[in-house]
Amino acid sequence: MTSTTSEPLLRIAGLSSGYGRVNVLDGIDLEVDRQEIVVILGPNGAGKTTLLNSISGVARTGAGRVTFDGRDITGAKPEHVVRLGLTHCPEGRQIFQRLTVEENLLAAHIGRGGKSFETLRAEVFELFPILKERRNGMASRMSGGQQQMLAIGRALMAEPVLLMLDEPSLGLAPKVVHQIFRIILDLSTAGISILLVEQNVQLALECGDYAYMLNTGRIRLHGRAQEIAAHSSLGEAYLGGATGETLHV
Structure with missing residues (x-):
């Protein structure tokens, strides 16, 4: 979504996924370009971790397609995904x-x-x-x-090409949180693309290039990180009040 001149590194189209017979995500569209930090925001239970698990092959994919570096990895086993250069650093370390x-x-x-x-x-x-x-x-x-x-x-x-981080600041002291975010920026500068799930909205948006707001299994708001930070619908989307069409700012 952020690039119009080349194929994104990661493309998710119409993804519905979950665990067992229960779908947590419903029709997710998302892209990550090379050397980009993309932030996934949303309240607890929004489906953020399920999204990362679906990309890395841990959660079941019910519908849609996941493409990484030109390869279809929809439903691929986690060990295959890792060997292609997509690494998942899960919540809880x-x-x-x-x-x-x-x-x-x-x-x-x-x-x-x-x-x-x-x-x-x-x-x-x-x-x-x-x-x-x-x-x-x-x-x-x-x-x-x-x-x-x-x-x-x-x-x-x-040796990831794309590194997915799930709540890296969770439970850490403020000084350490800032250190972790500096490392994330350093990794991006070194050429690693980042897909970041994070509860610290302010720091995440300061760090990120592009952001998606996820709630109740759907993308409610997406756009450039700085524009999302200033958008009047941010709080509404985060709290679950946004309905109807996904907002693009």
Whole structure:
């Protein structure tokens, strides 16, 4: 939606998906361009996590199509999606608590782009120096912010072209939240596209290029992030009052 001159990196068309026989999403259309940060906003229960799970192959796809880097990945298995360069950093971090930092990174290395484990580990340690300091420490003994850094670092071991982040600031101190958002901007500058689900609306819109407001399984509002931040319908869409046609600003 943000590019008219080339095919977007990720395109979702008419996606309806969910779990079991229950659809959570209804007719989602969404695009992510290369080197773009796209933000997904919305209240709890809006379907944000289900959207990421549907892209990464965790949730069932009932209808619609998901295309990544020119390939149809609709209903593809998660391991296939990761090997294509689309990595999902889930809500709650989901790191291996009983493994060390280094073991967590090793477990995530798949050699997709030909880089060695040592090279990728060095890149992660440069991005997150605290992980280098704690490399032999158990993940369970790290702070929440350090565990989130490890979760992102582990996702980077798969050499993503597109990195999906689900609530990376959840439960973190304000200082750490700002640090995480600086890292997200650095990753984008380095050429990684970002699809970001985030509850911190202000920071997300400051960081993002394009934004979608999701509520009750549908896109209620979408447009350039700065324009969304200033739009009068933002609060209405977030609280679920928007009905009828999707608003594009």
